[in-house]
Amino acid sequence: MRHRKHTFKIGRTASHRRALLANLACSLIREGRVVTTVAKAKEARRLAEKMITLARKGTLHGRRRAIAILHHVSTVHRLFEEIGPEYKNRNGGYTRIVRTGPRRGDAAEMCILELVGPLAIASEASSETNETQADNTEKAQTNTATAPEEKSGP
Numbered sequence: 001m002r003h004r005k006h007t008f009k010i011g012r013t014a015s016h017r018r019a020l021l022a023n024l025a026c027s028l029i030r031e032g033r034v035v036t037t038v039a040k041a042k043e044a045r046r047l048a049e050k051m052i053t054l055a056r057k058g059t060l061h062g063r064r065r066a067i068a069i070l071h072h073v074s075t076v077h078r079l080f081e082e083i084g085p086e087y088k089n090r091n092g093g094y095t096r097i098v099r100t101g102p103r104r105g106d107a108a109e110m111c112i113l114e115l116v117g118p119l120a121i122a123s124e125a126s127s128e129t130n131e132t133q134a135d136n137t138e139k140a141q142t143n144t145a146t147a148p149e150e151k152s153g154p
Contacts, residue, residue, distance in 0.1 A: 096116050097111050
C-alpha cells in the first residue's frame with residue numbers, strides 16, 4: 001500500500017524536479033511572488049517554507065544546507081539577511097497560494113504563490129515605485145519628442 005507516500009513527479013526526472021523547485025523557490029525569495037500552476041506551487045511552497053525556517057535559525061549549517069538545495073548564493077544571502085529576520089516571530093505559514101483560474105492555452109489551474117506579511121507589502125511597493133518611475137520616464141520622452149521646435153531668426 002502507498003498510504004502517506006507523498007510524491008511530486010509531474011512527468012519529470014528527479015534532477016529536473018529538483019532544479020525546477022529550486023528555481024521556483026529562488027524566484028519566490030527574490031521577487032516575493034510567482035505565477036505558476038497549483039501543483040508546482042504546492043510543492044514549491046513546501047521547499048520555500050523549509051528554507052525560510054532555516055533562515056530563521058540563522059546558523060552557518062542552515063546557510064550551507066540552503067545553498068546546497070537552492071544553488072544561488074546571492075538568493076540565500078537575501079534569505080538569511082532580510083527574509084529570515086522578518087519571520088523570526090512567525091511559526092510557519094510564510095506563503096500563501098491565491099488561485100487565479102485556468103491558463104488560456106491548456107486550461108491548467110494557475111495561481112500566485114506569494115510571501116505573507118510585511119515583506120510581501122514591501123516588494124509590492126518597490127514594484128509599484130519601479131512602474132511609476134518607468135511611466136514618468138516614458139512621459140518625459142514623449143513630451144520632448146512632441147514638443148514644438150523653436151525656430152530661430154526672422
